[in-house]
Amino acid sequence: MPAITWEAPFCAEGNNCFRLGTDADGNGYIAIAGQEDRFLTDSIDALRALITDIKAGKADHLL
Template sequence: MADISWEDAFCGEGNNCYRIGVDGYGNSYIARSGQEDAYLTDTREALRQLIRDIKAGKADHLLDG
C-alpha cells in the first residue's frame, strides 16, 4: 500500500464520511472513512471535482454502501 497522508474525515449529510490524502509523489486519494485500504486514486483535479460534487449534494449516492 502507498504511504498516504490522510486528512481528517469530512462527513456530509446522512453521515457519509470520506477522507482525502496524498502520497510523497503528489498522487491524490479518496476513501470512505474507516476503509482507507480501499481507496480510489486519480489526478488532483478529478478528485477536487468529485469533492465539489459531493459537497453540492450531487454525488451522495456514490457514498452509500
C-alpha cells in the same frame, strides 16, 4: 502501499464519512473513513473536481 497523508474525515448528515489523502507523487486518494486500506486513486486535480462537484450539490446522491 504508498505513504498516504489522510485529511480529517468529511461527514455529510446521515451518510458515510469520507477521507481524502495525498502522496508524495502527486496522487489523490478517497476512502470511506475506517476503511483507508480500500481506496480510489486518481490525480489530485480529478479528485478535487469530484469533491467540488459533490459539495456544490451536483452529485450529492453519491454521498
